[in-house]
Amino acid sequence: AFDLGIDGTLVNPSSGLHVMGWQANPLTGKIDTTVPATNITIPIGAGMTGKASTSLTADGNLDANNAGGALNAVNLSSTVYDSQGNAIPLTLTFTKSAANTWSVAPSTTDPGVTVTGTSTIVFNGSGKVATGGTGTLSLTLTNGSTSPQSVTLDMSQITQLASTPSSLSSSTDGASAGSLTTFTVGQAGDITGVYSNGYKQPLGQIALASFSNPSGLSKAGGNLFAASANSGTPNIGTPDAGGRGQIATGFLEGSNVDLAQQFTNMIMAERGFQANSRVITTSDEILQDLVNLKH
Template sequence: MLNRSMASAVSGLKAYQTWLDVIGNNIANLATPGFKASRVRFEDVMSHTLRGASVPDPAQGRGGRNPAQVGLGVLAAGIDTDYAPGTPTATGKMSHMAIQGEGYFVVADGFRTYYTRDGSFDLGIDGRLVNPSTGLYVMGWQADANGAIDTSQPLSPIRIPIGEEMDAMPSMSIVIPGNLNAAAATGTTYTTDVTVIDSLGFRHSVSLTFEKTGTNTWSWTYSSSEAGVTLTNATGTVEFDDQGNVLNVTSAGDLTIQWGNGAADTVIPGGGDFTRLTQLAAGSDAVGVADGWTAGALTSFAISVDGVVTGIYSNGATKALGQIALATFANPGGLLKEGQNLLSPSPNSGQAVIGTPVTGGRGQIAAGYLEMSNVDLAEEFTNMILAERGFQANSRVVTTSDEVLQDLVNLKR
């Protein structure tokens, strides 16, 4: 009997010590990015039955009896992880990322793959996104030379080659959006400048002049004041309907520009896309926008909420460089903590389901932020008091049981 009380109290000491261990670890990781607090789940140990239950016996005029049992202590049955999201904190560093919602970053070293909520990433010496504490690469899908991303391909480290050169891209089309004033008198002209890139990467300014030639009809003409430049098929007309929308566009043919500096001729089909123009009773503000860019170098990057890494070049051009991957699990509570903010699957977590952010229940990426620990300090201090008092009370039971045993031994005297 006395051994039962002492054994129960000892089990309580062990259980509350485990609780204190978990509380101490939670508080120690208060400032750990992406850390998820743990909590202990208690359950009673099997009970010793002193008397079984019985059913009512009407013949004897006796009702049923409840069982009489003595518990044999407590057990720390499990340590669960609270996967509630932590608060995103701004760091201003674009390579830092926080996940707003479900999901885990995929990181690997070529041998093993891990998962983490800690987005404390940086650019390594090889231009790859890496966790500088572990050396693990951030995994995703790399874009091809044209900026296309194929997420059906195997994962690979995300590379952001700062300083990499981009070749010049000559202009191949011109789009002309905006408005031409419907209240303008016949003979009114309006001119806008278009910046065109030749095959050598040089910028040229070409003028586009509109002249109102009649009701709902304007002519357009390209010209250049640059020496040595020759334009062919540089004229045409644009007609509008009674709602101010483009009705018909004519041109002398494809606009051809000979630069005279050794660059290849620039050919603009039909002289450009005039279908985005309007003719309304408002000021003329039509502009000509040519594609293409000069040579440049990758100077910085941005990461969108859906995990697309976009390179920003010194020539003003942008291009997709890659796509961050996120993983989800059927049972995140079954993940194994490997240290260094890393997690790995277990038989009870299920295998990783990998995809892009904002799809399949995965959260979105907040670049320039880190997810902080979800430890609630007030709750931990409260639990610490409860654990301390529980440990103290169980130690008193051990002391009392010992004194009773001492009294029992003294009976012999």
């Protein structure tokens, strides 16, 4: 298992040895695996600036039996974020204007924001989107953040089926400001940071080494092995590539001892000890008899 050292680097807690790999660019999240591997730092508690929303995805179902008109409109409440991480409440109003046809109008209750970008969705006979599955929202902001802000609206997964009431949900790629609370490690050695605002961002990549002759590695103790002349030079790269194995996360390594064989050895040792004890006891009794005969 890996843990954090006092300097914030990823280490093996049993040996204190550092886990080597590549650090992600804190601004772009990109990882360059062509440079030499170094210690990996996990900045727990470090903050991240807000991420502006560039997309808003709506899905769910609109009731095919909706009577239409403003009185029967369906509202979807959502939230997007500006470049400073401020949350902006949005409402998408779906109004049925004709058979299989719905208009979509955005609005907001934030007095410092103006939003435009109406759309029209047309469904086919199977209740799936035929046209109008995407649109663009334009937000004009007066709080000093980047303006205007363009948000792509994806409605391609919405269906129109006979189901009362209509049920819609949404998600966005934006986030408010937050701090790093924990991290996860994937099978490919990718380290992902989880922030208090729910946002996830790459932090680094663990390196793995393969050898042309693994049997030639020399034992260093503590489940550690060192390269030798027989093992060849290490081929360092990303896990699950180039013949290198995967990283198992959330697992506890099982014992590599044959329990049946060890129990057999223990019983044999116990029986041997008992036999030797009886030999000593018998010898003592014979000597005692000899002493008694002398007297």
